[in-house]
Amino acid sequence: MTALLKNVTNCIWYAFDSLQNNDVVHKSKLKVLTANIGTLLDLYGVEKGLDHFRSSQELTFDEFKYYLQHEVFSSLPKTVTLPIIREYEKKISEVCWLVCRKRLLFRDKSVFGDDSVFKLFRIFCLLADLVQDADDTNRYVVVLHPSEAGIVAEQLVHCLGLRWDAADWEALGSSIGHFKWAAFLAVLEAKYCCDQQLHSLALIEAVDEIYDVFIEDIIKKGYLLKRGYLLPTMREYWCVLQPCALTYYKSSSQKEQCGRIVIDEYCSVEASAGDGKIQRFQLITPDRTFEFGTQDHKSRLQWISSLRQATAVSGGAEGYQRRARAGRRGAGARREKEARETKARLQHEVRARLAAEAQAQELAELCEQDNKKLEELRNAQIELEKLLQEETQAKRDEEIVRALQARVLAEEWERREELERLQEEQNRMLEEERMKRKQFEILQAEKEAQYKEAAQRLKDLEDEKQRLDAELKAAQEKISKTELTAHALHVQLRDLSPALRNGERARRAVSFVPTTKSSSDTLIDIKAIRHSKVIDNNENV
Missing domain, CATH: 2.30.29.30 (Pleckstrin-homology domain (PH domain)/Phosphotyrosine-binding domain (PTB))
Structure with missing residues (x-):
């Protein structure tokens, strides 16, 4: 309910102003005021949040207003009818009036009763504005524009059956300026209600009448x-x-x-x-x-x-009066703007006229000087024409030089592009050479590995050859021994009898021939194996 807080801000400020000390109020005092406002709005316990609001124990009016807006008035429904808002405004104004009434009722000579003063106070808060004090920017003050105060005074005068003097009020408003509460109430009592013939009931009825018009919106x-x-x-x-x-x-x-x-x-x-x-x-x-x-x-x-x-x-x-007040403010602002613009335009025209007169006089004085300088200017013109021709020729020469520079620059760019192309080709060739070298190194490493492997295999074959040679030599020795044994046996057989020799020869021939043949076959097999291994080793190498 931002609109409700905006409508009662002036009343709350007067209550705050009555409690403050050096532009701040202690939280304990504000808790009482907040609790009363919350009770009127059917909100209970809203003052407890002040203990945790800000770290200091004292608050300025801006801080207190911020707390009311976010912790109290924000709890109200967003859509509230106008009669309910008007009832809330009345109750909050009464609470604020109880806080500040003693201070606002004080005056030397009173004409209005306390109830009438409260109604005038509500009218004042309705039409006034909360602005920063010109002397102290940290302090606020509620002031009423002279035009708004004139509307209230005019209504009061008409309700009392008196004659309204607009020119007199305009002079009074221009001398006082913006009205504060004390000045507003003093002007109404001292200027328009000081007549001894006015009855107190007439004053009460007149105040009630304007209260109905401004506060109750009675048309x-x-x-x-x-x-x-x-x-x-x-x-x-x-x-x-x-x-x-x-x-x-x-x-x-x-x-x-x-x-x-x-x-x-x-x-x-x-x-x-x-x-x-x-x-x-x-x-x-x-x-x-x-x-x-x-x-x-x-x-x-x-x-x-x-x-x-x-x-x-x-x-x-x-409310109707609030909208009417906003409309009057807008119209007044437009009128003031138009008046300022008109005044500025008139001042501008006066300054322009004076400037034109002064300029005309200066032109008259300068006319003679111009006639004298005319001849000088003609001479200067001739010299300037010569200089212009020289400058034209210089520009032509400059254009020729620039054309030559452009051509040289173009050739330089072509050469640079050719160098860049050659550099790219050189880099590409270097890269290819680097790749070939890398491949050659890989191939060389593979060949070295194969060479080492072949050398190892050759060594193994040589070892195998030596072993086979040893085995062949042993086999040859064995064959030699066998041949010697066979030869000895043949000699012994020749010494035996022919029959026995024949029978024994026949028997031995059956048993000996395979033995001899086995030895020969063995020798031949050994030689063949050795020969095949030598061939295999040679092929591997």
Whole structure:
């Protein structure tokens, strides 16, 4: 509910100002004020957060306002009707008034009663602005624009039945400037309500009247004749018109409410034919059509105009007077801007006229000097033409030189490109040579490995050859021994008898021939194996 906090900020500032000491207030005092505001809003325990808010025990008004916005008013529903907002504003204003009333009621000579002063205080807070003090930028002050204060004073004067002097108020406003509360109340009491003939009840009624206009947003009130819903008779009621509703009571005391008609942008008002004594008009709502009447034509026109105005300003969650104040501020700002622009434009025109006159005089004085300098300028022109021709020739020469430089630069670029191309080719050839060298190294390593492997195999073959030679030699020795043995046996056989020799020869021939043949075959096999191994070793090498 940012709008609610914005509406009651001025009242809260006055309560804060009554508690502060050197622009700060202790948290213990602010907890009481926060608890009262929270109770009015049906929020309990909102003051407990002040203990943990900020590290210091004292808060400035900006810090306290920040706490109220984020910890108190943010807990309210976002969509609240205008009557509820108005009721919240009234309760919070009363709490703040209890805190600061003693300070704000103090004055030398009082004219208004305390209740009237409270109502004027609410009107002042409604129309005033919270701004930084010109003398102390860390301090705030609530001030009322002279035009807004003039509207309140004019309403009060009209309600008292006095004559309003706009020129006198304009002079007073220009001399005082922006009104603070004390100056505003002193001007109303001392200038417009100091007449001894004014009764206290008249002052109370006048304050109540302007309170209804500014705070309650009452556009118009008075007696009206209303046609009943069941019976067609016209009955008189005291009617109070606000932007959101038309409420009617039994009497002007407004104690017994008889009904309430909601007014919105979908309502319309139309005049209807009367019977000569009663001037009738109709209020048409989406649910029902209401018929009213007045005793004269003028009153009917006033009520029709007021009802149409109420339907036009019924929308929105902000009060009619607040919107009207914003509109006046906008119009005033535009008028001030236009006035400043007009004043600046007039000043500019005066300065321009004076400057033109001075310039004309200077031109008249310079005219003679120009005539004298004209001849000098002609001579200078001739010299400049010569210099121009020389400069033109120099530019032509410069262009020729630049063309030559461009051609040389182009050739240099071509050469540079050719060098870069050659460098790239050289780098490519170096890379290829490096790759070939790397491959050659790999191949050489493989050949060395094969060479080492072949050398090892040759060594193994030589060892095997030596072993086979040894075995062959042993076999040859064995064969030699066998041949010697065979030869000895042949000699012995020759010495035996022929028969025995023949029989024994036949028997031995059967047993000896395989033995001899086996020895020969063995020798041949050994030689063949040795020969094959030698061939295999030679092939491997």
